Amino acid sequence: MRVPAARITFDAPDRRRVASLIEEALASGALTLGPLTRQLEEGFAEHHGAPHGVAVASGTAALEIILRYVGVQGADVVVPANTFYATAGAVLHAGARPVFADVEARTFALSRQTVADALTENTRAVVLVHIAGVITDEVDAIRELCDARGVALVEDAAHAHGSSLKGRHAGSFGMAGAFSFYPTKVMTTGEGGMILTSDTQLRDEARIYRDQGKAGFLGDDHIKMGYAWRMSELAAATGVVHLERLGQAIAVRGSVAERYDRALGSLPGLQLLAPCEGGVSNYYKYVVLLPDAADRDRIKKSLREEFEVFLSGEVYATPLHHQEVLRPFAGESLPVAEDVCSRHVCLPVMSDMTDAEVDHVIESFTRVYEAL
DSSP states (O other), rough: OOOOOOOOOHHHHHHHHHHHHHHHHHHHHBBBSHHHHHHHHHHHHHHTSSEEEEEEEEHHHHHHHHHHHHOOOOOOEEEESSSOOOHHHHHHTTTOOOEEEOOTTTSSSOHHHHHHHHOOTEEEEEEEOGGGOOOOOHHHHHHHHHHHHHOEEEEOOTTTOOOTTTEETSSSSSSSEEEEEEEESSSSSSSSSEEEESHHHHHHHHHHHHTTBBBTTOOOOOOOOOBBBOHHHHHHHHHHHHHHHHHHHHHHHHHHHHHHHHHTTTTTTOOOOOOOTTEOOOOOEEEEEEETTOOHHHHHHHHHHOOOOBBBBBSSOOGGGGGGGGGOOOSSSHHHHHHHSSSSEEEEOOOOOOOOOOOOHHHHHHHHEEEE
């Protein structure tokens, strides 16, 4: 049995509904910043218990807009070392300097201590990334530290659609949250992103930034250094339909994760990245930490070639301060981030994964692992 690393599917009724919404948009001639975008903004915000949502062209754009609103130009922004390039890229494009911080192996996330160690006199913001859909139980302590230092806490929730901690959803712990709707995510619009916030001024300024800095959609007065960060109505149509499936998708992924937990949790030397107490993960990724001596490339190769099990991409294999484009901002060694980046793998988790596929992954991984 072949088990792919990831799969995004729309069943026939959903495809027909998306096509119908797109046909309506094409017939209306309103192809950007129209009623479907507003419907997606309102629905996504409501799902996450947020007052305001602003749809944009990508998760990266969402994060950069938030940082521009905060006013980070010329300042430092703390970023975890084990995140995707776009987190640091948004900082740089907003005119700030990324300061890389270490993380906890338990959560793959920043902690209060690692943030404190990375703060400078010039820090203007901290970006907390919810890796693999897990929200750290140190989030309130990090927020308290940021508030005490007059620093904005921003959530990079690109992985965390629908994830929560003690009843609060991703995007509600900081001053704003940035979400991605890239095709690999639990929910997609093809390309796109969303800002969630309770700050009405941020909501209003984000709408200006996303539309070339224009004071109004129909005017020609430009008051911000914005960009073409709009979401098209065609993308929003996909998102409106996929949002309706988000709860179901998270339930299926959680069921897959429970089966993996039961089957793999007793394997010696294997550590599982689990939600914190009171947390619900969307299991964007199912992450396992391998023993120090394990050969990750060999494990992935054996699973692929012997059993046709394809592991999804790591989160992430190379820390940011080791990326060539970001080396000018690299500081001292960040041992935990370097360690978890080097020795974890992500098992396949899909929103329509079958029992047979889960069985095959469990059996295949167990055989390869026990043969190490």
